[in-house]
Amino acid sequence: MKKFLALLALLMFVSISAIAQQALWGVPTIISPEVHKDKTVTFRLNAPNADLVQVTGDFLPTEKIKTPFGEFDGPGYADLKKNDKGIWEYTTPSPLAPELYSYTFVVDSLKMTDPSNIYQIRDVASVTNIFIVPGERADLYSVNNVPHGTLSKIWYNSPSLGMNRRLTVYTPAGYEDSKESYPVFYLLHGMGGDENAWSELGRAAQILDNLIAQEKAKPMIVVMTNGNASQEAAPGETSAGLLPPTTQLPKTMDGSFETSFPEVVDFIDSHYRTIPQKSARAIAGLSMGGFHSLHISKEYPDMFDYVGLFSAAIMPNQGVQSPIYSDFEGKLKKQFDKKPALYWIAIGNKDFLYDANNQFRKILDSNNYPYEYFETGDGHIWKNWRIYLTEFIPKLFK
């Protein structure tokens, strides 16, 4: 045994480093991005052979992007400068506002993620890096030293869609140790998203942990569904394999998901300690999820007391003849006759859906249907959806 230990002691000098070689790919040697104390941010890339290195992201002023569908505001670009060691660097000229930002590098016209930054999030079909400039509302997006809820990926059966489907479920800190029942907030993603969207770019778990710890929100269960009715789960999480995601999914806005929604509610009520009544249920969604929330909440007017439309895609669907979309005005009247506790509409004043939301509000106004309205700057972007989530949650279940 002594001989064995001696041999092992000899082995020790290489071993610790070598074990770390389980990462075959090496460890980055530069820091990027570096968020400085004064909230300026430095980006760095080791690329001695490159001719032009740029960074693009939503921390930069927007630029006009021409597309076949018109001009859109897109993230701007900034040039990095190469030092004598081949390291390219760019520091923002002024502090950035507190926010969760996304960015990528562009090296000689080729978009690439930052190899020094492991924090990457998929949005629809592309992966970008993220960083957080702390302070103010952005502190709600950070993991803080507060009790943390549980985040689960769990499958439910949908007889109407003929498949098992995946949910992301947040249960608040203390859920496992209590015998209490909790209200439930159903939180829906937009087109191209899935059951992962709100817990990733949406930072829903962090926002809930923080608002609950600050006693600004009631402890609640949050259920993040997959609103693509043709899909069992997010890309890569189904037997279709590791296929590229698509934004051209069938059955996203054809009434299927709305029709099937009570199956989700039944599953949650039968598998979690919920308060199974209208006064303890909320539904909200972004973009297509706002469309779904609008239609689900009026189709089942006894189900949800709190409704949130975040940059909602308020529109009829192309040529779809689902019963869900019939008798729009009649169902809306029925819903408001039952006096929902909160009907909340939020949109950015640059959103391409701004006018449609305005028109919808005029209908509500002309019928004296009460709702709250929250307007921000900017367009159809995650920054707004995180803001709306932090505004909406404190209003629930009061």
Add this chain to the structure above:
Amino acid sequence: MKKFLALLALLMFVSISAIAQQALWGVPTIISPEVHKDKTVTFRLNAPNADLVQVTGDFLPTEKIKTPFGEFDGPGYADLKKNDKGIWEYTTPSPLAPELYSYTFVVDSLKMTDPSNIYQIRDVASVTNIFIVPGERADLYSVNNVPHGTLSKIWYNSPSLGMNRRLTVYTPAGYEDSKESYPVFYLLHGMGGDENAWSELGRAAQILDNLIAQEKAKPMIVVMTNGNASQEAAPGETSAGLLPPTTQLPKTMDGSFETSFPEVVDFIDSHYRTIPQKSARAIAGLSMGGFHSLHISKEYPDMFDYVGLFSAAIMPNQGVQSPIYSDFEGKLKKQFDKKPALYWIAIGNKDFLYDANNQFRKILDSNNYPYEYFETGDGHIWKNWRIYLTEFIPKLFK
């Protein structure tokens, strides 16, 4: 209302495309990688300005890499060829064996992930793309059309480490609908890893789902701990913020984690429907996690009936005087006197820990301590650890 709908109908033509613009970053227009029916694989990159595009990954024959610590086998490189549209392409000359592979591109010496492939996994401090060539054992790594368990991130309190800490917990399909109690398998990561490692590159949830569906494994709860005793959770999941990960964490092999381990078992036994006895508990780990499993199982000889050492880092720790590491032989004798149901050692014949594992087996042999031994090719790599997991699980709780 009619006017409103007419306005919306007009809006429709741009809206669907525009909603998808919530992904500011565009959708990849080429397929990469493309796994062909004959199991050759094509990689593609749109990089008209590049001079040299290579792909590197564990699907290529290994090459010697020189490091300050000696020569290691690392992934090889292959050159892509540019077509007249600026798309670079490489197809493997022969079919690849079924496996989950990792790769990145190298563009003019700059490593970058494949922008057409959203499937990326962090291993320690770097992010690589993955793909699966189906067939044989690799089908256990894929999501198949079988019942799926629930995967949760849940926090437990560790009084001995003075913090709340994050676990990944797998509960088998049917757990939520049954009243049964389940055996528990504790599964530990290696150095630089964390509570996410086994459910990401380790494909633990897929392997469990598939083996249970095939009735090759008993339904069981799997608990994936964080073995870095200084750390609450994986990088980015703590109040330290989005910092770069490090392989130089303190308190990884100093006895702290081993000492605290009963707190994990207590938490699981008090929060899940477990069978709280030795015959229904297993522990295994890779590399440092094998080291932890070795020491935890002998420190608490009444806790685990099944022990798995996967490429275990069998070594004393540098200058550490933890009681955990004292009386090695005496504790080992006590453990084997109590006749564990299975003591299972697996290693690759090119692993730098191969000799150390051999020496350890000699100690077991010379004491007539029974164990099973499973040897593969290759070295200290995830391919082996996934294989070991698929071999070990069917042996449990029989």
